[in-house]
Amino acid sequence: MSDLSNTPQTALTFVLDGETFGVDVARVEEIVDPLPMTRAPNADPFAPALVNVRGSIVPVVDLRHRLGMAAAEQRPSSRLLVLNVLVDGEPTRVALMADDVDAIVETTAAEIEAVPELGLRWPAKYFRGVARKNGVLVILLDEQTTFPPQAA
Amino acid sequence: MSNPSDTFAQEAEELLQSLEQSLLELEGAPGNATLVDAVFRALHTLKGSGDMFGFSALARFTHHFETAFDQVREGRARVSHELIAVALASRDHLAALLALGAEAVADAGIAAEGHALLARLNAVVEEQPAGAANVEARATRTWHIRFRPATNALRNGFRPDLLLAELAELGRLDWSCSDELVPAIEDLDASDCWLVWEMTLETSGSREAIDDVFLFLQDGEIDITAADEAPAEAETGDEPVTADKVEPQLETSAGPAAPKSDSVRVQSHRLDELMDQLGELVIAQARLRRISDELGDTTLGETAEEIERLVTGLRDATLSIRMLPISLVFGKFRRVVRDLSEELGKPAQLVTEGDETEVDKNVIDSLTEPLVHLIRNAIDHGIETPETRAAAGKPAAARVTLRARQAGGEVLISVTDNGGGLDADAIRRRAIERKLIAATDDLSEEALYQLIFEPGFSTAKALSSVSGRGVGMDAVRRVIEDLRGTVEVRSRTGIGTEVTLRLPLTLAIIDGLLVRVGEGSFVLPLASVEECVELPEDEEARQSGRSILRIRDQLVPFVALDTQFGFPPSDRKRRRVAIVSVEGRRVGLVVDDVLGQHQTVVKPLSAYHRGIEGLAGGTILGDGSVALILEVATLVRRAQSAPRIAA
Numbered sequence: 001m002s003d004l005s006n007t008p009q010t011a012l013t014f015v016l017d018g019e020t021f022g023v024d025v026a027r028v029e030e031i032v033d034p035l036p037m038t039r040a041p042n043a044d045p046f047a048p049a050l051v052n053v054r055g056s057i058v059p060v061v062d063l064r065h066r067l068g069m070a071a072a073e074q075r076p077s078s079r080l081l082v083l084n085v086l087v088d089g090e091p092t093r094v095a096l097m098a099d100d101v102d103a104i105v106e107t108t109a110a111e112i113e114a115v116p117e118l119g120l121r122w123p124a125k126y127f128r129g130v131a132r133k134n135g136v137l138v139i140l141l142d143e144q145t146t147f148p149p150q151a152a
Numbered sequence: 153m154s155n156p157s158d159t160f161a162q163e164a165e166e167l168l169q170s171l172e173q174s175l176l177e178l179e180g181a182p183g184n185a186t187l188v189d190a191v192f193r194a195l196h197t198l199k200g201s202g203d204m205f206g207f208s209a210l211a212r213f214t215h216h217f218e219t220a221f222d223q224v225r226e227g228r229a230r231v232s233h234e235l236i237a238v239a240l241a242s243r244d245h246l247a248a249l250l251a252l253g254a255e256a257v258a259d260a261g262i263a264a265e266g267h268a269l270l271a272r273l274n275a276v277v278e279e280q281p282a283g284a285a286n287v288e289a290r291a292t293r294t295w296h297i298r299f300r301p302a303t304n305a306l307r308n309g310f311r312p313d314l315l316l317a318e319l320a321e322l323g324r325l326d327w328s329c330s331d332e333l334v335p336a337i338e339d340l341d342a343s344d345c346w347l348v349w350e351m352t353l354e355t356s357g358s359r360e361a362i363d364d365v366f367l368f369l370q371d372g373e374i375d376i377t378a379a380d381e382a383p384a385e386a387e388t389g390d391e392p393v394t395a396d397k398v399e400p401q402l403e404t405s406a407g408p409a410a411p412k413s414d415s416v417r418v419q420s421h422r423l424d425e426l427m428d429q430l431g432e433l434v435i436a437q438a439r440l441r442r443i444s445d446e447l448g449d450t451t452l453g454e455t456a457e458e459i460e461r462l463v464t465g466l467r468d469a470t471l472s473i474r475m476l477p478i479s480l481v482f483g484k485f486r487r488v489v490r491d492l493s494e495e496l497g498k499p500a501q502l503v504t505e506g507d508e509t510e511v512d513k514n515v516i517d518s519l520t521e522p523l524v525h526l527i528r529n530a531i532d533h534g535i536e537t538p539e540t541r542a543a544a545g546k547p548a549a550a551r552v553t554l555r556a557r558q559a560g561g562e563v564l565i566s567v568t569d570n571g572g573g574l575d576a577d578a579i580r581r582r583a584i585e586r587k588l589i590a591a592t593d594d595l596s597e598e599a600l601y602q603l604i605f606e607p608g609f610s611t612a613k614a615l616s617s618v619s620g621r622g623v624g625m626d627a628v629r630r631v632i633e634d635l636r637g638t639v640e641v642r643s644r645t646g647i648g649t650e651v652t653l654r655l656p657l658t659l660a661i662i663d664g665l666l667v668r669v670g671e672g673s674f675v676l677p678l679a680s681v682e683e684c685v686e687l688p689e690d691e692e693a694r695q696s697g698r699s700i701l702r703i704r705d706q707l708v709p710f711v712a713l714d715t716q717f718g719f720p721p722s723d724r725k726r727r728r729v730a731i732v733s734v735e736g737r738r739v740g741l742v743v744d745d746v747l748g749q750h751q752t753v754v755k756p757l758s759a760y761h762r763g764i765e766g767l768a769g770g771t772i773l774g775d776g777s778v779a780l781i782l783e784v785a786t787l788v789r790r791a792q793s794a795p796r797i798a799a
Contacts, residue, residue, distance in 0.1 A: 038672055038770075038778040040761050041717030047760035050770060050778045055432065057770040057778050059760045088759045149760050 009107050013138055014081060014098035017069045022105065022131070022138045029082040029093065031101055034074055044149055051095050053082055060095045061147065067122045075099060085147045094147065105138060107131040112140065157254040160205040162417075164250050167194050168243060169483060175239050176486045182231035189360045191239075192218065192225055196364045198246070206254040210246060213266050217242050220273045222321075226356065229277040238272045240487070245269055292323070294379040295362060297351040300333070301372040306345045310369065316349075318365050323355030352379075420513060423474055427660045430470050431753035434661060437463045438751070438774035464751070467661060471512070475657075478556045478565070479507035481519050485527055489552060492531045498538065499549040500531055506556035511563050514659050515635055519565070522628040526567040526651050527552060529625070534571035534649050544646065546570070558657070562637075562679050566652040574643035576600050582609065601641040602735065605629040635659065636677065636768050638785045640735050664752035664781065666773075667730060667743040670719040673779040675752050675771060676741070680732045680784045684746050687727040701729065701740050710740030711791040716766070734788045741787075754781060765790045 011022030030053075037049035037060055049060040060080070064071060077100040084093055112129040120127075120139070128142045171194040178187040195218040202211035221239070223229040245266055252262075297319075301310055319325050327349055334346040353362065359376070366374050437460055444456040482504045493500040511519075535541075535550040542548065553568040576597050583589045583603045595603075603609055607626040629639050637655035656662060656679060664675035665684075685703060687710075701708045710729055714722045722744050729740040754769040761767060766787035773779050 036777050038780065039670075039719075040764065040767070040780065041672075041719065042764050042766070043761055047758075050757075050761070050780070052772050052776050052778050055435070055772065057755050057757070057772065059758045061760075090759055092758050094758075149763075 009109075009112075009140075011105055011107060011138065011140060012081070013102040013105055013133075014079075014096075015100040015102060016064060016067070016098060017072070020102060020136050020138050021063075022107075022140045023081070023083065023096075024141075024143065025104060027083045027085060027143060029084055032080050032082060032095075034078050034080060035095075047094075047149065051080065053080075053093070053095060056093065058082065058093045058095045060097060062097055063146070064097070066126070066146065072099065077101075083143075085143050087147055087149065092147075105131075105133045107133065107138070107140070115139075157205045157207075160201055160207070161250060161253075164198060164202065164207075164210075165247075167198050168247055168250070170194055171198075171243050172240065172487060173483055175236055175243065176490065178231055179233065179236040179490075185225075185358065188221075188225050188231070189358055192221055193360065193364055195221060197367065200368055207250065209252070209263075209266075210249040213242075213246060213249060213270070216270045217246075217273065220270070220277045223277045225361070232276070235273075235276045238269065238276050240490075242269050242273060292354055292356045295353045295355065295359075296375075296377050296379055297353060297362070298348065298375040299351070299366070299369075299372060300348045301345050301369060303344045303346070305369070305372060307343050310345070312347075312349070315365065315369070316351075319351065319353055319362070322357045322361055322365070323353055325351060325353050327351040418473075423513070426470055427474070430467060431660060431755075433463055434467065434751055434753050435772050435774075439776070442774035467751070471657075471661070474513045474660075475510035476513050476516055477507060478509045478511050478516065478519075478563075479504070481516055481523065482507055482554050482556070484520065485523065485554060488524060488527055489531065492528060496531060498531060498535050500535055501549050501551050502527075503551055503553045504555070505553065509556035509558055509563060511556075511655070512657060512659055515563070515655055518631055518635055519653075519655075522631045522653070523554070523565070523567065525624045525628050527554075530567055530569035530571065530649070534569040534573075536572045540572070563655045563657060564652055565655065566650055568648060568650040570648040573645040573647055573649055574601055574604070574641070575645075579603055597643075598641075598736075601643060604641070605639060633783065633786060636662075636783060638735055660754060662752050662754060662781075664750045664771075665730065666747040666750040666779065667728075667741075668745040668747055669713045669717060669743050670722065672719075673747065673773060673777065674713070674743075675750060675779050675781045676730055676732065676784060677768075677781070678749065680734070682731045682733050682738065685729050685731065685740075687729050687742055689725070703731070706738070708738045708740050710742055711788065712742040714742075714744075716787065716791055732784045732788070734785050739788045741784075752779075752781060 010025040012025045012028050013020050013022045015021075032053065035051040035053070037051055039049050040047070040059075043049075045062065045065045047059045047061050048065075050057050051060055052058075062071075079098050079101045080095040081098055081101065082093055082095050084091060086092070087094070111131045111133075113131065114129055115124040115127045116130075126142055126146045128140045131138050131140065171191060174187050174190040174194065178184065178191065181187060195214050199211050199214040199218060202208070202214060217239075224231060224235070229235070245262075248262060249266075299315075301312075302308075316325065316327060319327075328351075330348045330350060331346070333348060334340065340346075355361070359378075362376055366372075437456075441456050441460060444452045485504075486502050489500055489502040530552050531550075535552075536544070536546075538548050541550065551570050553566075555564075555566045555568065557564050579600050580589075580595070583600070583606075584591050586606075586609060588603055588606050588609060589595060605625045605628070609626065632639050632653050632655065635655055636659070637653055640652045640654070641649065642652070643649040656677065662675075663678040665678050665681050667674050667676060685701075687701075699710050699712075701710050708731060712722075714720070724744050727742055727744055728746045729742050730746065731738055731740050733739075750771075750773070752771045755771060756762070757764075757767060757770055761770075766783055768781045768783035771779050771781060
């Protein structure tokens with residue numbers, strides 16, 4: 001939250017449980033339709049399954065679980081966001097489950113506000129900030145804290 | 153391989169390794185002249201090419217090392233324990249110099265170490281006159297040498313004066329130089345070499361010693377023949393032409409040095425790339441086969457089958473390229489054993505068996521560390537003190553045996569010592585103390601031995617005092633399990649201990665058995681599956697109680713994978729049991745269905761799933777879905793420890 005620069009940041013927004021989240025577009029490799037999932041036995045519920053994305057095995061991450069949202073059925077608008085993130089210091093491709101993929105928005109540092117500690121239902125540490133875009137509150141993910149296997 | 157000094161470094165490492173090997177063998181056979189020559193030749197090559205590639209500190213030290221060893225070769229010094237010790241230390245010094253790189257200047261510390269070593273080396277060589285000629289005495293022989301350098305030799309830096317000086321070091325040298333081949337002055341390129349040397353050398357050195365001098369001049373014409381051994385005739389042998397005619401080649405075996413090998417060096421990452429490509433090919437082929445099965449077209453089916461056959465052939469050929477003899481690892485341990493037994497005052501001898509057994513390169517790379525652990529443990533904790541051995545009527549020198557062999561799709565590597573064996577009572581006490589088992593637990597000896605691999609079993613010091621083992625044994629097991637292998641221990645009090653590592657032949661592609669549990673497909677390594685049977689319905693009915701199956705009068709415990717995986721209990725009738733072998737015991741794994749054999753390309757899992765016990769990796773099936781590869785040993789261990797936690 002403290003290291004916000006003045007360069008505009010491009011984020012891809014997606015929807016989970018009716019809320020709009022944003023992820024740094026530079027992290028996004030591709031957006032794919034839901035793929036058949038292989039459940040990993042005894043896995044962390046945050047990474048419950050694996051999918052085959054063009055010949056590589058990619059873990060599926062369930063942000064709903066990490067944010068304490070109720071599990072949801074797959075819907076026609078559901079997509080997988082294939083992201084490149086650091087997991088335990090290792091560049092890793094993950095497939096993030098999203099209810100819908102929205103748009104690409106540009107935010108400048110000035111537009112980004114710190115996360116109000118009491119304003120959100122979820123732990124503030126997962127977010128870099130919030131920005132209001134076209135009347136919608138976009139919650140910007142902090143990739144560093146969101147993706148480690150063990151929730152900090 | 154663009155950088156010549158890298159190439160040299162690689163060669164030099166091999167030379168240093170063979171030098172170490174020869175020195176260690178020489179210690180056991182001090183009179184063996186062939187070994188002395190081997191040491192000498194390794195040093196000589198190192199010196200020559202070291203200079204060429206700018207490793208001048210290394211070349212200088214090697215020169216002095218070589219000079220000292222020359223005393224041994226000449227029979228003026230004898231091979232002693234002390235000499236081997238200094239020579240080994242000097243070898244290590246060379247390795248340190250090599251690590252500095254080309255054109256590097258050794259710092260004062262290293263330089264001082266070098267001086268000290270050379271001083272010790274010279275002292276050892278001088279104070280130990282051969283006396284009763286320890287090295288096989290060699291009669292002086294006379295050799296005729298005709299040498300015509302390659303025409304471009306002078307341009308390549310050939311120095312006739314140095315060559316003659318080096319030969320003169322071997323003994324008494326007479327030589328003449330003939331210019332009869334030199335062309336007329338108008339046709340002569342002054343930088344060409346047309347001279348021919350005729351030499352007579354009287355030396356006690358071997359034919360190899362002479363060959364060594366010509367080691368870097370192999371593109372010239374070299375003709376070395378032995379004259380009659382009678383000194384009187386040697387005098388007349390000054391006439392080289394007749395000598396050539398009179399004397400047929402006496403030594404046929406010793407051809408010019410540097411034997412040509414028909415192998416090529418390939419950087420290992422290229423092999424890895426090849427393997428990756430092959431992995432993709434195997435997956436694509438599985439897809440092709442599936443599509444062809446679905447379409448049911450005969451022509452397509454035949455083609456798909458042919459491609460499958462070709463891919464299998466290609467797979468085997470590629471895998472065989474990655475196979476290296478285990479001697480590459482075993483060779484390193486003579487030194488470990490020697491140093492340790494010296495340090496601990498426990499005479500011990502290393503015996504290796506099955507050195508030629510081939511293992512995947514990546515497996516070999518990971519094996520050194522666990523084997524060092526096991527050997528250390530064997531000498532440190534397994535082998536008794538000389539006094540105890542004497543009291544037990546055992547020979548003073550203990551033996552550590554490293555054995556490798558292939559069995560089925562696996563490589564078995566064992567470390568055996570003839571020491572005191574594991575102390576089951578001490579292990580039991582220790583395990584209770586560390587809360588690994590309850591005081592009331594009744595465990596078999598085998599089960600007790602397995603406890604030494606538990607993390608936290610050992611905190612070293614306390615343990616040696618109760619003659620247990622376990623220094624880093626959990627680390628050993630972890631490495632072996634990462635390689636999808638298992639560790640077994642057998643021990644008999646007073647007789648010794650044997651630790652056996654079972655490893656898959658290769659890591660990249662395995663033959664697997666595809667099974668279904670719930671919605672998912674899983675792969676069991678075929679090597680660990682012994683048979684598949686049907687789960688009797690009555691067994692199923694009382695599954696909640698005892699999980700033991702009777703197969704041909706043998707009782708086999710079983711675990712249901714759906715329960716293990718936390719999947720909803722299967723309602724399927726007629727389930728199957730895959731009987732696997734874990735640490736020498738048979739255990740059944742209940743699955744919903746057995747789908748068949750599957751050539752499995754192993755893909756690593758991400759940080760999210762790597763740590764899950766019982767998973768060894770993932771693979772992609774012909775229909776594009778992901779299947780998980782199971783690690784049978786950890787899976788079974790996990791299942792068996794579960795009830796204890798629950799209780």
